[in-house]
Amino acid sequence: MNASNPHSEPRRRAAWAGLWIVGAVALGGLTVLDHPLVGAGVYAVLAIAALTMWARYPGTLFDERDAGIHRQASGYTIGVLGICSAVVFPLLTALHGIGLFEWGAWSTASAFIAAGIFAMYGVTTIVLSHNL
């Protein structure tokens, strides 16, 4: 009755995550070590391996529960970004105004990226609210 081996499911899921993680680490690490093309190549090979493994798995590897987990994780992540956009960065700006904080390259980039992502979340929410 069961065509796919149920015991292979957790292993395949772990392999899926492992391939993406190793690929990302290879991309970042080899780029830092001044081998960006090799890093991108390793990442591409591992990404293709992960997608091929998923496509060829005879059963269901990811389902609605995984989608729910991702929704919850995304919610927590955007919540942190929202707090940064609404509280932390304005507070740092106020501190900058009274000379207690100096914006550096990394903190400025972080602030703009966090604010940009939260703005994207806001626009996506508005668009989805019109469709649901």
Next chain:
Amino acid sequence: MQNDLPTLRAANDMSQGDLAEAVGVTRQTINSIERERYNPSLELAFELAFYFDCTIEEIFHYDADSE
């Protein structure tokens, strides 16, 4: 949410993997539903009811106090 999936599976001599494959989800999802750690979508609840030829209420038992 309380449910009778383990009983229904046993009555049909099925493993969690068998049921998962029959309704198109992972074995972990069936396991989580049986342990009352995950509430299935309405679509999956219907799939399970269709599979066991019963109603959703015959599988899942809603208790507002415990939710």
